[in-house]
Amino acid sequence: MSRNVTRRVAVTALASGAVFLIRKAHGQVVWQVNASRCVNSRLGEVGVEACNLCTSSCVVALSAVRAVNEYSKCGRCNICPAYFNIASAVDEKGLPSEKLCPRDAIARKPIGKQDPEDPANNFYEYVIDEEKCDGCGRCVMKCKEPLGLGSITLQVRYNRCLNCNRCAISTDCPKDALEQVPLPEALKPGEARPTV
Amino acid sequence: MSEVRYRQAGSIAGKGGAPHQFSHSITGLALDRNGLVYASGDSEIKVFDAAGKLEKRWTTMRPVLAVAVSRQGLVYAGEEGQIELFDPATRNARVWRDEKMLGRVTAIGFAGDSVLAGDAAARAIRRLDHTGRCLGTIGTDNNVGGLLIPNGVVSFAVDQEGVIHAANPGKHRVERYSLEGRLLGHFGRFNFHDPAGFTGCCNPTNVAVSDRIYVTEKAGPRLKVYSRGGEFEGVIAADCFDPNCRNISVQAGPLGRVWAADAVKLQIFVFEREAA
Numbered sequence: 001m002s003r004n005v006t007r008r009v010a011v012t013a014l015a016s017g018a019v020f021l022i023r024k025a026h027g028q029v030v031w032q033v034n035a036s037r038c039v040n041s042r043l044g045e046v047g048v049e050a051c052n053l054c055t056s057s058c059v060v061a062l063s064a065v066r067a068v069n070e071y072s073k074c075g076r077c078n079i080c081p082a083y084f085n086i087a088s089a090v091d092e093k094g095l096p097s098e099k100l101c102p103r104d105a106i107a108r109k110p111i112g113k114q115d116p117e118d119p120a121n122n123f124y125e126y127v128i129d130e131e132k133c134d135g136c137g138r139c140v141m142k143c144k145e146p147l148g149l150g151s152i153t154l155q156v157r158y159n160r161c162l163n164c165n166r167c168a169i170s171t172d173c174p175k176d177a178l179e180q181v182p183l184p185e186a187l188k189p190g191e192a193r194p195t196v
Numbered sequence: 197m198s199e200v201r202y203r204q205a206g207s208i209a210g211k212g213g214a215p216h217q218f219s220h221s222i223t224g225l226a227l228d229r230n231g232l233v234y235a236s237g238d239s240e241i242k243v244f245d246a247a248g249k250l251e252k253r254w255t256t257m258r259p260v261l262a263v264a265v266s267r268q269g270l271v272y273a274g275e276e277g278q279i280e281l282f283d284p285a286t287r288n289a290r291v292w293r294d295e296k297m298l299g300r301v302t303a304i305g306f307a308g309d310s311v312l313a314g315d316a317a318a319r320a321i322r323r324l325d326h327t328g329r330c331l332g333t334i335g336t337d338n339n340v341g342g343l344l345i346p347n348g349v350v351s352f353a354v355d356q357e358g359v360i361h362a363a364n365p366g367k368h369r370v371e372r373y374s375l376e377g378r379l380l381g382h383f384g385r386f387n388f389h390d391p392a393g394f395t396g397c398c399n400p401t402n403v404a405v406s407d408r409i410y411v412t413e414k415a416g417p418r419l420k421v422y423s424r425g426g427e428f429e430g431v432i433a434a435d436c437f438d439p440n441c442r443n444i445s446v447q448a449g450p451l452g453r454v455w456a457a458d459a460v461k462l463q464i465f466v467f468e469r470e471a472a
């Protein structure tokens with residue numbers, strides 16, 4: 001490479017770095033989990049353990065990444081594999097006897113008209129308590145297709161995230177799933193994917 | 197329980213651009229009285245002989261979601277908002293279009309003079325007359341206003357007595373309905389470990405009936421057989437299906453022959469019951 005070209009590359013890199021820092025200083029760039037890259041939500045990867053690096057790598061206590069359920073995509077199933085440990089023994093009501101979440105962060109609530117005789121004859125809403133969730137990804141892995149409908153994903157929560165210059169999770173993530181996006185493009189609360 | 201054994205007797209189609217293959221989807225299976233196998237997928241109906249050789253194929257107006265063949269040999273293709281009817285003898289085609297009552301037709305069957313259409317948009321089965329006029333809706337008279345199908349497909353089969361067997365995956369059941377929509381009974385329950393049960397959030401996804409009841413499941417995908425009374429008889433196949441496959445269309449013929457269409461490999465597996 002000629003010295004001129006080298007200089008031009010270096011100047012461009014510095015300029016884009018400076019632009020980034022200015023935008024970041026103005027809170028215009030934020031970190032976001034790309035659900036189609038994250039091991040826990042990307043389609044096609046079945047039969048693998050959930051990845052919990054979002055929990056262990058983040059500098060914030062419990063992690064700034066939490067599980068979010070996008071209700072419009074949820075099947076509202078009687079037996080949700082993200083709520084129940086479906087491999088646990090079946091209880092007298094015909095439901096799995098154990099929950100999946102190690103932090104008991106998911107609540108199961110019957111919604112609409114209720115049939116007290118038959119739990120299968122109801123719709124259920126699965127509500128994630130973000131105060132308890134640490135983003136371990138287990139429920140996300142079980143919710144994804146084909147077992148579930150993929151309505152639960154991991155998301156950076158901007159009320160918790162410190163917007164580090166180099167997100168510690170992005171350094172460790174094996175799938176390069178943490179990406180920076182301009183704030184207007186960032187996911188809104190409850191949104192699992194960009195709405196483009 | 198006497199053991200019933202099946203063996204894989206062959207496979208049909210597959211993924212690709214050749215005339216006998218499908219490119220993107222395989223959505224339904226049907227049999228005619230001469231033993232020809234009809235498969236719907238992409239925007240085509242393909243007809244195979246018993247040995248799996250492609251006999252003919254034709255295109256549909258919209259991506260096709262289901263196929264059925266009446267006793268008279270009319271071929272019905274389920275699509276979004278409509279059913280197309282083809283008469284292979286005259287090569288005539290016509291359409292029953294009703295975007296409201298035929299929202300997303302993923303299964304078609306026949307009972308008496310009625311044509312039945314599984315409408316996944318309404319989570320229900322429509323009963324139609326021979327002109328396509330809706331006479332009633334089956335499967336909605338319950339607390340959740342329809343079949344629970346997070347898998348996005350209504351699947352049902354009609355036995356020789358005219359009883360409708362519908363998969364209700366969200367309830368982990370196969371339900372039996374009369375033509376008038378009365379729930380006659382059901383079998384099945386959730387169980388992860390016992391293969392007699394249905395696992396996951398929602399199974400079975402698809403159902404077929406002949407002298408026995410055949411069902412397919414997703415995550416992990418498998419094909420199972422039950423007696424007509426609903427007693428579990430065995431797992432016919434599991435390993436041949438792609439683990440990401442869901443909504444494996446199934447069709448049952450005479451003499452214990454079963455066809456199951458892998459929606460990822462776009463391949464139809466053929467199974468045969470072995471002599472006891």
Ligand code: SF4
Nearest residue numbers: 038039051053054173
């Ligand atoms: S570290 Fe990456 S792959 Fe792992 S859960 Fe977080 S985003 Fe997903």
Ligand code: SF4
Nearest residue numbers: 101133134136137139
């Ligand atoms: S991510 Fe982990 S802690 Fe959070 S709700 Fe899911 S299983 Fe529970």
Ligand code: SF4
Nearest residue numbers: 058161162164167168
């Ligand atoms: S930017 Fe910092 S606080 Fe935010 S998710 Fe990454 S490591 Fe956690």
